[in-house]
Amino acid sequence: MKTDKFPLSYFNQIWTPKRSFKGRHQLNWLQLVIILVFLTSVLMIPVALNFVKMDSYPIDESYPDTFELIDDTVAAALQKTTIINGTLQMQPESEYKSKNGIVSIGSSEVQAKQKLKETNALVFTKNRFYLKNKEVPVSNVQYTKDFDLSSANSVKEIKDELSRQWFIQNRGYVMGSLMFLVFSILFVSTIFIVFGSAFFLYLTRKNSFSSIKTYKESMNLVLNALGLPTLVVLISAFVQFDIVVMLTIQSLGLVLMILMVFYQTKFNDKASLENNKSVFGGKVNG
Template sequence: MRTDSFPLNYFTNIFTPKRAFFNRHAIGWPTIVIVLIFLNALITIPVSLNFAQTDTIGVEQFYPEAFNLIDGEAAEGLSKIPVEEGRLLVEQSTLQTKTDGLVLIDQSDNPLIDSDVAVAFGPTEFTIREHAQPELKVRYTKDFSVESASVEEVKTELNRQWRVNNRVYIVAALTFLISFMTFTMLVVLTLGSALFLYFTKKSHLTSITTYKESVAIILYGLGLPTILALLYGLIQFDIIWMMTIQTTGLLIMLVLIYFKTQFNDKKDQSRVQEWTD
């Protein structure tokens, strides 16, 4: 099996400090970009899994004023309405006027709402309106139930209904946001660290001659720490600790690389043959 082509030439060079330094010519700029995306994807995996399982995010966080309209009166009115297969069997429409808005229990899923802040419960979905926010409609699932529910139980159930209906979009949006942030930090970490490594060539004691070589060394050094950060994130998700493991691991790898090679090709006569671009 050939090991001088990507991705094998990357993975074979991340496990020992000597390979990470002596095979710094193995990857070019296009491959460097791919490696950056790959390493960020590893960090993103635990993020996606965590958001897919989270129950701490709810529609209440986006429509707080409307959710505050759900009080004891609203909960009591809903608790008296039977639910069958995710359908509210509303026999008579009722309107509750609050200080800051309206709570409507309607026989139609398209009620006329004369308020900037309102929550309307129809037979198959509920509608939330709050000032400049887009009007939100959420369909009930078959296990929807608010019978004999308290105020907090009603809010919890509405949040759950929103998560069930929008889980794919929630996970995708939050994952994209975190992934963009981690990718930006990874690029800054890689290019910034490589710049300091590149400056060592001025001492004439190192064999590093180009900025690309420095970037390649940094990416090799990030390989194992990123895998460790991934494993940690799968066990105990904490993005701060994951980034800490990645950064600290890179520092340790750079120290080991320097200890083994002094960044000089002549320090090891039994060096591994360099790969070609």
Template sequence: MKIDKFPLTYFKNIWTPKRSFKGRHQLNWFQLIVVLLFLTSLLMVPVALNYAKMESYPIDESYPETFDLIDESVVAALQKTTIVNGMLQPQTEVNIETKNGNISIGSSEEQVKQKLEEKNALVFAKNEFYLKNEGVPISKVQYTKDVDLSNIQTIKEAKAELSRQWFIQNRGYVVGSLMLLVFSILFISTLFIVFGSAFFLYLTRKSSFSSIQTYKESLNVIENAMGLSTLVALVSAFIQFDIVVMLTIQSLGLVLMILMVFYQTKFNDKVSLENKKGILGGKVND
């Protein structure tokens, strides 16, 4: 007789309410944790694909005082710049002084250090520009070959282009940080739902009708019941990506599956076995 092994055993138990209940003894504690991570990782697939499409990231909140230095005079000065193949062409240096900081365009390498002594500064050097905000590490950003600051027409466009340039250079760090943050949120949310639901299911052991005896069994039932709803949530995210909608579908799907488990098995092995008998006393498959 062939005995299925993990993870095949899990995938066989997620499709019907009866199998979800019947397979409650098949996962050990290590496998339960693996399944929990797997369910969270499934929801991360559309998140990763969505972040892979990102072309810019707003850094206004990271460098608020620096970005506040950008006004119409800065936009006008940028419109006169010429950048070829990622190199700012030699020109007359432009300095815009304010009480909150300094903006410099065309600074030489020697002048950059002096400009960055200000508490807030935006310095456009030959090959890169520098962002300095009080209390925040200085950020050095290389110009990309496609950058053209002369086409900027508004303050909003200036901020957006600087954010785009910064994101291109820091893409790996930003995407990695965002994915780690989202994974943590999804994992904690899934953890709360799974362990919380399993606890209430575990309380049924006090009833004479329930065949659930241990918390591990109830946890196994919950994870089995969550498998199908997580797959549905995954598919929905490919159609329209929304983390809140994904979590809602996963949670509602879990509730519906548990209700179906109760309807078909009453959480009792005897009821489950009786339901397998056909009209003529034959055995009916799950």
């Protein structure tokens, strides 16, 4: 299999400091951007796997005033409701009104429309509940077959169960939004690391010892040096997932790789050819 064609040529350059330095001419600008996106996507693998494990999402911050309506009295009333296979067993409507909004249990759909005219409202009908918070679009959530509030022993547990129901129905939207947000953070962080590091390497062109002459060479070298640390981050994230730790390991790994490149090549093509000793002694074939 030929390894001199993109993208295999990139993977051929990331394993040793000398290869990373020698391969600094191989990528064009489009390929550099593709590798930048690829490295960010690698970091997204453990993020995606971690999000898949989510079975609930706290919506208190999205509907803060609505969730404040759930006090001990409301909680006690909800515990007495009977919901079988996603259907609320209708009973005389219970209504709990305060200056901040209204909670209604057992409303018809027609009644629900009236209740939702309040600034804040939590309305339970036969097959769904509605959440309304001022300045936030009304959300209606279909009951799942396992929806049950009778076993909730506190206000917090009721809020958690409502959050779980909301998440089940809005899972795709939540996952997509979180993935986009995290990808954006990681991509911007990677851009900052790559472009910043490449700039400092580019400054070495002013010294006669450096064979680095263009910014594209500097960026190519940085991306080559970033490949192995990113793979290390991927493996470590499967052991302990933490985005801050992931970015820290990636940054430190890049610094170490750049230092090793300098140690073995002095950023000079002639010195790289003459110095055939590895960091630990012995011959280097790469």
